Amino acid sequence: MRVLAVGVATLDVVNNIAAYPQEDDELRALSQRCCRGGNATNTLVVLSQLGHRCSWAGMLGDDPASQQILLDLDNHQVETQWVSVHPGGITPTSYILSSLATGSRTIVHYRDLPEYQTAAFEKIDLTSFDWIHFEGRNVVACEAMLNRVRQATQSVTISLEIEKPREDIERLLPFADVVLISRAYTTGRGYEDAEQLFKGVRPLAGSALLFAAWGEAGGWLQTADGMSVHQPAYQLPVVVDTLGAGDVFNAGVIDGLMAGLEPAEVLAAAVRLAGEKCARQGLQFA
Numbered sequence: 001m002r003v004l005a006v007g008v009a010t011l012d013v014v015n016n017i018a019a020y021p022q023e024d025d026e027l028r029a030l031s032q033r034c035c036r037g038g039n040a041t042n043t044l045v046v047l048s049q050l051g052h053r054c055s056w057a058g059m060l061g062d063d064p065a066s067q068q069i070l071l072d073l074d075n076h077q078v079e080t081q082w083v084s085v086h087p088g089g090i091t092p093t094s095y096i097l098s099s100l101a102t103g104s105r106t107i108v109h110y111r112d113l114p115e116y117q118t119a120a121f122e123k124i125d126l127t128s129f130d131w132i133h134f135e136g137r138n139v140v141a142c143e144a145m146l147n148r149v150r151q152a153t154q155s156v157t158i159s160l161e162i163e164k165p166r167e168d169i170e171r172l173l174p175f176a177d178v179v180l181i182s183r184a185y186t187t188g189r190g191y192e193d194a195e196q197l198f199k200g201v202r203p204l205a206g207s208a209l210l211f212a213a214w215g216e217a218g219g220w221l222q223t224a225d226g227m228s229v230h231q232p233a234y235q236l237p238v239v240v241d242t243l244g245a246g247d248v249f250n251a252g253v254i255d256g257l258m259a260g261l262e263p264a265e266v267l268a269a270a271v272r273l274a275g276e277k278c279a280r281q282g283l284q285f286a
Contacts, residue, residue, distance in 0.1 A: 001258045002128060003047055004082075006057045006116060006145060007040025007135030007161075009073075010092045010109070011065040014243065019101040030100065035282065036072040037094055039161060040135050042247035042283060043254070045076045046273075049285050050255045057082040057124060059116045061089030084120045089113045096243060103239030103278060118144045126152045131254060133159045134176075139168045146175035159254060163246070165189050173204040178257065180250045181212045194220035198228060209263060211270070213249040215242075219271045221263055231267045234275025241281045248283065249274040 015029040044054040056078055060066040062085050069091065073080055092111040099105070115138040126132065126149055134142055149158055160176035162169060165188030173179060181197060191197040194212045198220075201210060207224035214220060218233040252270030261269065277283065 001130040002053045003131045004055045004129045005040040005044050005133040009038035009041040009069045010094045012037035012094045014096045016098045020099045036069045042244045043251045044078045046251035048076050055079040059084050061091045065091035103242050105243045121145045131157045136162045176208050178209045198222040213246050221267045229264045231271045234272045236279050245274045248277040
């Protein structure tokens with residue numbers, strides 16, 4: 001199946017540390033690595049390993065870090081013909097502390113690059129894709145892109161990731177067939193649990209399938225008829241690295257739905273895949 005994802009790529013500078021520091025601490029990293037990150041491209045890299053033909057639409061600078069990102073995507077057979085390059089732009093960079101004690105990751109993100117523009121998106125032949133996935137970011141531009149997909153083709157499935165409680169992000173919900181919601185959005189909007197989240201989101205999301213990744217508590221889904229299902233987290237002997245686990249969960253949902261699985265089966269597979277990711281460093285499954 002052919003998948004297009006619209007969103008972000010970053011350069012991740014990951015410092016592995018024994019435990020998360022206190023304020024004003026000075027500590028030595030046990031190891032460090034620089035790698036490509038970003039929600040949309042992480043999801044595509046996993047989907048490519050699962051056998052799908054993947055393309056990324058997003059923005060890069062023209063600095064050396066952007067070349068590193070493009071090389072990594074090429075190594076994972078993710079097509080980049082719809083990428084826009086901003087002259088003089090600096091690649092978005094995430095500085096990450098990965099705690100070996102708990103597997104947690106703490107991120108400081110720097111971005112000084114424009115968002116992907118609708119003019120670039122309008123050049124894409126949308127009918128050549130089976131699935132189009134959007135990061136819910138720049139609401140005005142994203143809404144225009146979603147609207148174009150709906151007008152251009154009825155055969156493509158649209159998924160929408162709602163990661164953060166951005167202003168007016170709920171305007172994007174009516175366009176999606178599948179909505180992937182993070183716990184950060186849930187708590188940011190004041191919902192105490194998945195049931196409250198679904199109750200709040202459902203009037204705007206129409207008949208979309210709703211999925212909520214819940215970290216160590218597993219994941220939830222709600223079908224269009226209001227049936228909710230919980231899947232406990234995949235149990236691991238030790239958590240190695242949680243960086244990108246939510247993006248892996250999203251890839252598992254997309255893969256399962258494209259394979260024709262029932263929603264509860266999709267949720268179980270996505271939770272397991274995200275759990276398997278937490279048992280390893282990085283996103284290499286093969």
